[in-house]
Amino acid sequence: MLPQENVSQLNDYEVYENIIAFLDEFDQKTNDKRQNRNMEKSNTRISYQKNLREFFKILLNKDIEHLKEDDLNFKKRDIISYRKHLQQSGNSNSTVNQKMASIKSCMVFLNSEHNVNVSAFELKRLDETTQSYGIINxxxxxxxxxxxxxxxxxxxxxxxxxxxxxxxxxxxxxxxxxxxxxxxxxxxxxxxxxxxxxxxxxxxxxxxxxxxxxxxxxxxxxxxxxxxxxxxxxxxxxxxxxxxxxxxxxxxxxxxxxxxxxxxxxxxxxxxxxxxxxxxxxxxxxxxxxxxxxxxxxxYIDNTRDYTQAAGVRMEEEIDLGFLDNLTVEDFKEFIKQSGYKVQLDLVNYVKNR
CATH class of the missing domain: 1.10.443.10 (Intergrase catalytic core)
Structure with a gap:
């Protein structure tokens, strides 16, 4: 029989070892599909492990290596709060859904070895069609x-x-x-x-x-x-x-x-x-x-429409260029320096082709 302290040390790592077993399954599936016997780490495994580390670090301030069975006792309000945190941190709804799905999948796996409240992770998927991030210049x-x-x-x-x-x-x-x-x-x-x-x-x-x-x-x-x-x-x-x-x-x-x-x-x-x-x-x-x-x-494209710049409006406009006679060379130089890339590029092309 193992000494008591060694039994305790083994039990301390039991949750971590089961998480690793869960992640190993993804490597197995990927390498079997590719007929690769070197057991390389799959992209799915890397993504899931990252999501799990983030989950436990934010909710419990713990690394997965140090988890104990009591740490798996989550309530639904904990999971809802975590999902809200992900949204407020700038994650898209599709990213949040992906992260939550990977965590839930692991919890279902762990429930076979530990007492996990899997129902706490039964949340409706977020709508992935409504969120749009702001545009800046x-x-x-x-x-x-x-x-x-x-x-x-x-x-x-x-x-x-x-x-x-x-x-x-x-x-x-x-x-x-x-x-x-x-x-x-x-x-x-x-x-x-x-x-x-x-x-x-x-x-x-x-x-x-x-x-x-x-x-x-x-x-x-x-x-x-x-x-x-x-x-x-x-x-x-x-x-x-x-x-x-x-x-x-x-x-x-x-x-x-x-x-x-x-x-x-x-x-x-x-x-x-x-x-x-x-x-x-x-x-x-x-x-x-x-x-x-x-x-x-x-x-990704700025779809905000300025109706004063609609083609049908601008077609009717006549630009009076009479003011050009009153401008100095220095005025033109300053204008060009302050202009955007397109104006400067048009000028460079004009000089090249004249």
């Missing part, structure tokens, strides 16, 4: 980045760069938080970045060499920071910390709550910028890694 978005750098108490530079890279790549937060240095590749003077994203789809985009060199400064900064995860991760920060940062920044910048500006709003910036400057929906869809233009139009 490039100037506003970059103000978020600068405000984070100037006012945040911890990891100021990391937070600034996280926002800037989000604006330029249109990547989702979970994709950004999984980025490693080897995800970047130097191509034709810019840096291509690729990662597995939603539904295991490979998403790619690019940032300038200038921004990449600024990002490289994080390598040394990260070495001096506390981080328990993979040291090759670029943005060494949790989803929860990012959501709390967004709450603070919205208050500092007096962003009206009705605008529903969340971190996901940064994903929309370059998509709308592309559409505004080039007028090409296909390039905007490319920027957002969208396979469907319908999804792009419904969820």
């Amino acid at each position: 490039q100037t506003e978005a970059e103000l978020f980045a600068e405000t984070a750098f100037q006012t945040e108490r911890e990891k100021q530079y990391l937070k600034k760069m996280l926002i800037l890279v989000a604006i330029r790549t249109s990547f989702r937060l979970d994709e950004l938080l999984n980025l490693k240095w080897n995800n970047f590749e130097y191509v034709d003077g810019v840096y291509k970045v690729s990662i597995r994203g939603k539904r295991n789809k490979l998403v790619s985009n690019a940032i300038s060499a200038k921004l990449y060199n600024q990002l490289l400064e994080l390598k040394e900064i990260n070495k001096q920071s506390k981080w328990n995860g993979d040291p090759e991760i670029i943005f060494q920060i949790s989803t929860e910390s990012v959501n709390r940062m967004m709450n603070r920044l919205r208050k500092k910048l007096n962003i009206d709550s009705e605008r529903n500006v969340v971190f996901h709003s940064f994903r929309k910036v370059a998509i709308n910028w592309e559409l505004e400057t080039s007028g090409r929906v296909d390039k905007a869809a490319q920027q957002g890694n969208h396979s469907s233009i319908d999804v792009l139009y419904k969820n």
Whole structure:
């Protein structure tokens, strides 16, 4: 017979071991399907484990390694409160549904070995068609980045760069938080970045060499920071910390709550910028890694309509250009400097082709 203290130690890890057994099933199914005998970790396992760690950390402030059977005694109000927390943290309804489904699945599995109130996890799915995140322009978005750098108490530079890279790549937060240095590749003077994203789809985009060199400064900064995860991760920060940062920044910048500006709003910036400057929906869809233009139009393009700018109204307008005679060369230069990208690009093309 084992000594009593050893029995106690084994029992302390029983819940954790059963969670690992639950996760191992996903690896088994994936590797059987691929006829792979090396038992590689599946993407489903990685996603479920992340969701479970987040769940127990937020509700109990515990890592899954330290769970005991008493920790599994949840009431329905606890689960409803957790789901509300996920929504308020900027997760889409579809993401919340996915997270809750993975947690419920694990609890059903654990109920065979422990006393789990599975009925507490019987919640109706959230409507996935009604939620739309707020849209901000490039100037506003970059103000978020600068405000984070100037006012945040911890990891100021990391937070600034996280926002800037989000604006330029249109990547989702979970994709950004999984980025490693080897995800970047130097191509034709810019840096291509690729990662597995939603539904295991490979998403790619690019940032300038200038921004990449600024990002490289994080390598040394990260070495001096506390981080328990993979040291090759670029943005060494949790989803929860990012959501709390967004709450603070919205208050500092007096962003009206009705605008529903969340971190996901940064994903929309370059998509709308592309559409505004080039007028090409296909390039905007490319920027957002969208396979469907319908999804792009419904969820990412600014559909707010200014009726004074309707084509039928503007067709009737006549622009009086008589004021041009009174402008100086310096007036024109100042106008061009303050103009948007499209005006400046039109001027460059005009000079080239005249």
